[in-house]
Amino acid sequence: MSTTLLPPPPETVRPIRTVAEVSSRPEIHDGSVDGGIPVRRGVSFAQLIVIAGFCLLFMYHNYLPLFHSDLWGHVSYGEWILQHRQLPTEDPFTPLAEGVPVFATAWLSQLVFALAVKSDDVEWIAHLFALSVLGAQLLLMSAFSRRGGNGFVAAFAVVTAFAIAWSRHAVQRPEVFGSLCFAALLWLVSTAEGSPKTRPGWRTAIGLFVVFAVWGNLHGSFVMGYAVLGCLWLGRLVQIVGTAGFRGLLLGDARLHQRLVWLELAVAGTVLNPYGMDLLVYALAFPGHPNLRAVMEWFPLEMNSLEGIPMAASWVLTAVVLRHSRRRMTPAEVLLLLVFNAAVCARVRMIAWYAPVLMWTFAPHLADIAERWAASSSMWAWWREKLTLPSPRVAAVVVLFVWMTFALSPISRPILGGKPRPPRQVFSHDTPLGLTTYLKEHPVEGMVAAPQWWGDWLMRHGPPRLQLMATTNAIHLLPHKVWNDYLSISTAEGGLERRLDRYRINTVIVGKALQPELERTMTHLQGWRTVYEDDVGLVAVRTRAQRDAPKSVAAPTDSKTLEVGR
Amino acid sequence: MSASPGILQSTSGRAMVVLLHALIILGGGAYAGLRYEHLQLDRQLPTPTVTPRTITPLHHRPALMTDAELARVLDRLRPRLRGRNPKINSVEHSLRLWGTQAAFDEEHCLSGAELRELLLDHRIYADAWGPKATPFVMPDTRDPAVIAFRTDAGNATSSHVDHTLACLAEIGTPLDFPVITPRGESTVGHALDLSLRQFSLNQEEYEWSALVFLHYLGDVKAWTSTEGQRITWDRIAERLMRQRLVQGVCFGQHRLYTLAALLRVDDASPLLTVEMRQKVIFHLRMATDSLVKSQHADGWWAGDWPGVERDGPNQAVDGPFGPKADRLLMTGHALEWWAYAPAEVLPPDDVLERATRWLVTEMDSLTPEQTTRFYPFLTHVGRALALWHGVEPQMIHSGK
Numbered sequence: 001m002s003t004t005l006l007p008p009p010p011e012t013v014r015p016i017r018t019v020a021e022v023s024s025r026p027e028i029h030d031g032s033v034d035g036g037i038p039v040r041r042g043v044s045f046a047q048l049i050v051i052a053g054f055c056l057l058f059m060y061h062n063y064l065p066l067f068h069s070d071l072w073g074h075v076s077y078g079e080w081i082l083q084h085r086q087l088p089t090e091d092p093f094t095p096l097a098e099g100v101p102v103f104a105t106a107w108l109s110q111l112v113f114a115l116a117v118k119s120d121d122v123e124w125i126a127h128l129f130a131l132s133v134l135g136a137q138l139l140l141m142s143a144f145s146r147r148g149g150n151g152f153v154a155a156f157a158v159v160t161a162f163a164i165a166w167s168r169h170a171v172q173r174p175e176v177f178g179s180l181c182f183a184a185l186l187w188l189v190s191t192a193e194g195s196p197k198t199r200p201g202w203r204t205a206i207g208l209f210v211v212f213a214v215w216g217n218l219h220g221s222f223v224m225g226y227a228v229l230g231c232l233w234l235g236r237l238v239q240i241v242g243t244a245g246f247r248g249l250l251l252g253d254a255r256l257h258q259r260l261v262w263l264e265l266a267v268a269g270t271v272l273n274p275y276g277m278d279l280l281v282y283a284l285a286f287p288g289h290p291n292l293r294a295v296m297e298w299f300p301l302e303m304n305s306l307e308g309i310p311m312a313a314s315w316v317l318t319a320v321v322l323r324h325s326r327r328r329m330t331p332a333e334v335l336l337l338l339v340f341n342a343a344v345c346a347r348v349r350m351i352a353w354y355a356p357v358l359m360w361t362f363a364p365h366l367a368d369i370a371e372r373w374a375a376s377s378s379m380w381a382w383w384r385e386k387l388t389l390p391s392p393r394v395a396a397v398v399v400l401f402v403w404m405t406f407a408l409s410p411i412s413r414p415i416l417g418g419k420p421r422p423p424r425q426v427f428s429h430d431t432p433l434g435l436t437t438y439l440k441e442h443p444v445e446g447m448v449a450a451p452q453w454w455g456d457w458l459m460r461h462g463p464p465r466l467q468l469m470a471t472t473n474a475i476h477l478l479p480h481k482v483w484n485d486y487l488s489i490s491t492a493e494g495g496l497e498r499r500l501d502r503y504r505i506n507t508v509i510v511g512k513a514l515q516p517e518l519e520r521t522m523t524h525l526q527g528w529r530t531v532y533e534d535d536v537g538l539v540a541v542r543t544r545a546q547r548d549a550p551k552s553v554a555a556p557t558d559s560k561t562l563e564v565g566r
Numbered sequence: 567m568s569a570s571p572g573i574l575q576s577t578s579g580r581a582m583v584v585l586l587h588a589l590i591i592l593g594g595g596a597y598a599g600l601r602y603e604h605l606q607l608d609r610q611l612p613t614p615t616v617t618p619r620t621i622t623p624l625h626h627r628p629a630l631m632t633d634a635e636l637a638r639v640l641d642r643l644r645p646r647l648r649g650r651n652p653k654i655n656s657v658e659h660s661l662r663l664w665g666t667q668a669a670f671d672e673e674h675c676l677s678g679a680e681l682r683e684l685l686l687d688h689r690i691y692a693d694a695w696g697p698k699a700t701p702f703v704m705p706d707t708r709d710p711a712v713i714a715f716r717t718d719a720g721n722a723t724s725s726h727v728d729h730t731l732a733c734l735a736e737i738g739t740p741l742d743f744p745v746i747t748p749r750g751e752s753t754v755g756h757a758l759d760l761s762l763r764q765f766s767l768n769q770e771e772y773e774w775s776a777l778v779f780l781h782y783l784g785d786v787k788a789w790t791s792t793e794g795q796r797i798t799w800d801r802i803a804e805r806l807m808r809q810r811l812v813q814g815v816c817f818g819q820h821r822l823y824t825l826a827a828l829l830r831v832d833d834a835s836p837l838l839t840v841e842m843r844q845k846v847i848f849h850l851r852m853a854t855d856s857l858v859k860s861q862h863a864d865g866w867w868a869g870d871w872p873g874v875e876r877d878g879p880n881q882a883v884d885g886p887f888g889p890k891a892d893r894l895l896m897t898g899h900a901l902e903w904w905a906y907a908p909a910e911v912l913p914p915d916d917v918l919e920r921a922t923r924w925l926v927t928e929m930d931s932l933t934p935e936q937t938t939r940f941y942p943f944l945t946h947v948g949r950a951l952a953l954w955h956g957v958e959p960q961m962i963h964s965g966k
Contacts, residue, residue, distance in 0.1 A: 099796035481766035
């Protein structure tokens with residue numbers, strides 16, 4: 001390799017193989033002749049490993065128990081929409097959120113969830129979830145592959161992105177459809193960016209428009225798509241100005257124009273929703289909602305956390321890539337890294353979008369590093385040849401693997417038959433199944449204080465007309481005062497009785513795993529009796545007739561009475 | 567860098583493309599801005615009326631007591647508050663009873679105007695409480711144009727959220743009435759601004775806030791709180807009826823008073839839906855039934871008045887000043903809200919008569935020390951008796 005003092009021009013150190021180049025490898029694709037030499041049909045061992053990985057990924061997600069949190073709130077919303085043939089204007093399930101307007105930013109996802117469970121087989125949600133995750137990962141694999149031009153690197157990038165965003169991998173909510181759209185966006189952009197054509201790709205543009213039109217109705221994360229497209233456009237702008245000064249802008253750069261068109265089409269696509277432009281305004285303002293300050297996924301990044309450790313690892317990876325890649329980082333790549341890093345630092349849940357963007361940005365750099373490393377290793381060349389050699393036998397193994405994945409996953413049951421899985425396997429461990437049965441057999445009246453993470457579950461599976469103080473799905477809809485009071489009750493802060501009185505709460509449901517303080521308090525609080533208890537939770541009710549210590553029980557109310565006479 | 571295809575190859579083409587992008591971005595941005603403005607407009611707080619609405623009682627029964635009996639009761643309740651450290655709670659209650667027109671020939675008594683000055687002029691307050699006392703009228707540190715009345719922090723402060731404003735509203739104080747704060751002059755309207763900004767349907771004390779809004783918000787039927795919740799009078803009524811009857815200040819009687827006042831306003835200027843009006847009437851009727859059932863043979867009530875509610879029996883609540891004080895408090899407050907309540911909510915006449923007779927007798931038996939200690943809730947007794955007698959307290963006092 002020759003050395004030079006001059007920095008290499010951007011994107012020209014090593015010719016990046018385009019899609020056309022990658023897909024023209026005859027040994028993999030079509031078995032056509034390459035220079036007159038017949039090539040073998042089949043699947044290589046490397047491809048088998050990748051396919052096996054995707055099979056395991058699918059099976060794992062298909063078996064993941066359905067979480068007891070806001071997933072059920074989304075199902076309930078979808079069912080409400082189906083039943084009323086309109087979108088809710090206020091939360092139909094949480095009395096204390098009355099009068100607070102609802103922006104059903106995920107109405108289409110909710111509808112999909114509701115349709116999925118219409119047959120009363122809730123496992124369809126698990127199937128949907130697993131298929132969405134598989135789709136997203138396949139799209140990311142393809143996007144990384146197109147950008148890096150290296151299948152090994154693409155596989156590494158998919159695994160790394162999945163590992164970095166591990167804390168979000170089991171999120172069963174409309175966000176999963178948002179992730180699918182996000183992957184589709186990166187795939188579409190990779191397709192166009194990898195294309196040698198300079199004129200705007202209309203198929204990409206139309207694809208982006210359609211993706212955002214769907215995304216805007218599926219989940220509020222479309223804003224992250226804007227961030228990607230905005231960085232690409234701004235990065236190109238910086239690149240032009242940096243290369244040719246502001247006069248460069250007058251030259252009419254096709255990519256700059258193309259990227260701006262993408263952004264405009266993305267916004268135009270998103271506006272195609274029941275709320276029009278208001279949805280965009282709402283989605284942009286949403287992270288500032290005061291109630292979210294108490295929700296862990298909206299916390300700023302802490303290094304000693306589920307997100308902090310992978311973030312630190314990703315920064316090490318960044319340092320390695322920057323050190324060893326001979327490719328110059330484009331301004332767009334720098335912007336993408338800065339914006340998405342900042343997003344995670346501000347709100348940890350953004351790691352779900354950061355991870356794919358990071359690996360998408362790094363794919364060509366990793367490919368560059370990998371190529372050089374491979375070139376210097378004769379052992380790797382031998383391995384590579386072995387691993388990429390197509391074989392009909394391996395293809396047969398792949399077919400078997402895919403079939404086994406299907407047959408052994410719950411998704412096969414509607415087709416192949418079989419017994420439904422017991423609730424303990426379908427639903428997450430902490431789902432209050434016994435407690436829900438008790439409540440159905442012993443309906444309670446009035447407002448109930450229950451853990452918000454069980455709220456949506458109880459709302460859908462509990463007794464009819466259950467009035468819950470808070471649900472996960474309604475956190476942002478509850479007036480701030482109510483949310484604060486809920487948090488105080490949930491952690492058994494001082495003034496518990498006063499707060500319970502204020503909402504006329506005569507039933508308290510405790511989640512033992514996360515509310516040990518409340519559990520301790522409720523089991524000892526005078527005037528309250530535990531009427532149901534199991535491993536995951538308990539139900540405590542007031543026993544007014546048995547109250548015999550007015551000073552301690554009614555102290556907060558009394559203290560207000562005292563004030564009159566001061 | 568990419569070559570420039572098609573339209574971008576000519577200068578005019580490039581100009582056209584740039585113009586098109588600019589139009590799209592500016593147009594989209596402007597529309598988004600307009601929508602944002604529109605959404606913010608929905609969340610604007612209501613515009614109050616300068617002069618508060620007067621809410622008059624519905625019922626008078628002069629025969630329940632003689633002029634002389636009422637005069638004796640009111641004489642005990644003269645605002646003998648001149649001097650050091652007058653309790654703000656007493657000042658507020660006294661002002662509410664006597665109004666701003668009252669004047670007394672007794673040296674220790676403050677006139678109605680002086681009572682209001684004590685609340686609204688920091689210089690007068692500082693004279694009474696000393697220069698080192700924390701001001702009662704506090705300019706809001708985030709927005710100096712907004713003022714707050716210091717609450718729930720001892721004798722030099724008001725006892726309840728928005729109690730001061732409610733007193734000022736009930737005596738007809740306009741919103742442009744000047745308030746002298748430690749930082750300069752403001753108006754009562756700025757205190758209402760803060761009350762509206764801070765109002766939450768689920769705040770702990772809301773009885774007086776609702777009363778303040780009833781007086782100052784004219785015919786405003788709904789608005790959006792700073793929490794983003796649409797506030798309607800139906801929702802306020804629901805909130806006033808949510809808790810158990812005995813819970814709340816003065817054994818829950820202030821909530822009933824505000825509900826009665828709400829119905830009174832709703833008579834002239836509909837604020838409630840028909841269904842909610844019926845619900846409120848039913849609630850007050852239920853409260854009356856409980857009161858009728860729990861009235862002592864002598865005519866008084868105490869903290870155990872609601873008896874059994876739909877979710878169980880009530881705990882007897884005792885006040886800190888003993889049974890006599892509790893009975894005076896309960897009985898005075900009950901008679902007060904009944905004066906505003908619709909006819910179908912009133913108790914039988916004999917219930918009113920027994921209560922009135924007991925109050926008159928009991929007020930006569932109070933020692934000066936008891937009168938001072940019980941003063942805030944005795945003013946409710948005085949006001950209730952005056953309302954049922956059909957007179958303003960200052961009229962009886964001045965012999966008009």
